[in-house]
Amino acid sequence: MFAARRTIGLCQRRAFSATASQASKVTVLGAAGGIGQPLSLLMKLNPRVSQLALYDIRGGPGVAADLSHINTNSVVTGHEPTPSGLHEALQGSDIVLIPAGVPRKPGMTRDDLFSTNASIVRDLAKAAADSCPNANILVISNPVNSTVPIVAEVFKSKNVYNPKRIFGVTTLDVLRASRFVSEIKKTDPADEKIPVVGGHSGVTIVPLISQSKHSDITGETLDRLTHRIQFGGDEVVQAKAGAGSATLSMAQAGARFADSLLQASQGVKDVIEPTFVESPIYKSKGIDFVASKVRLGPNGVEEIFPIGEISEYEQKLLDACLVDLKKNIDKGIEFVKANP
Secondary structure, rough: OOOOOOOOOOOOHHOOOOOOOOOOOOEEEOOOOHHHHHHHHHOOOOOOOOEEEEEEEEEEEEEHHHHOOOOOOOOEEOOOOHHHHHHHHHHOOOOOEEEEOOOOOOOHHHHHHHHHHHHHHHHHHHHHHOOOOOOEEEEOOOOHHHHHHHHHHHHOOOOOOHHEEEEOOOHHHHHHHHHOOOOOHHHOOOOOOOOOEEOOOOHHHHEHHHHHHOOOHHHHHHHHHHHHHOHHHHHHHHHHHOOOOHHHHHHHHHHHHHHHHHHHHHOOOOEEEEEEOEEEEEOHHHOEEEEEEEEEOEEEEEEEEEOOOHHHHHHHHHHHHHHHHHHHHHHHHHHHHOOO
16 A cells, blocks of 8 residues: 555546545645645546535635636535635535645755744634534645644644544655655566655654565665655755745645545545554654554544564664654644644
């Protein structure tokens, strides 16, 4: 399940070959942005989606009008940037995707985005908690290590928190891992299964190459590969020279995870994806959230898999990850306490 899928046509092979078995409403908050537009397109192409609601602080109705001309059966609606428009977009939603926020620029880390994106995510989480408290909330807005705890704290404050339904989308780390390994080994990335655990920024991203078919990747090659997986987003930010960050690949990652949830909710068994969720794995260390393999089902998280056996090299990566991860999580929680 960790294999990276090819882009449009092949990337969502399971979904595109399926017939939707039940009505599913998907809402995209930040639909007119760099991630939001391609993500909305991929959702429009997914036959498991019957309703697609698009919201942004500007441009949502225009993106909706554009997508509504695509000849798939889902109904697309665009909503005005007002409280009532946001409520209409969210009401009755099964999945809420949140790519809203500002993109990274050269020299910025995901954590540098915190001050702006934290407020955006907090306010959207409040609206979701009021309008669709039982929806699956998929957080894409960075820094995910902090924004997911923000959503959780907001839902707790409104007494509607369900840890099985709040997800941080870390799928892009897995897509990168499978692609970068395939480049080294000259294989099909769709056949590569590289678990990636921890978080979703820099050293908190821990690829478990020892659990793949390529435990023979060692030494400097492993060092370079690990660094590229951890900091792959920087390649894109630098290549775009200030014009944006990883939008297209992130949209594909978000679409893949949303499709997996749709499959699980519509009866497909053994849907396993990596995701950043409230987890028991490191609670003894005071770390309430971590990314790992998760089995999805009709109620969201069905099973959280342990990290498993890892190499000494990976244990050192994980030790470094947990230090930063705890700081990131605490930062999100403290933000909500200070800015309710």
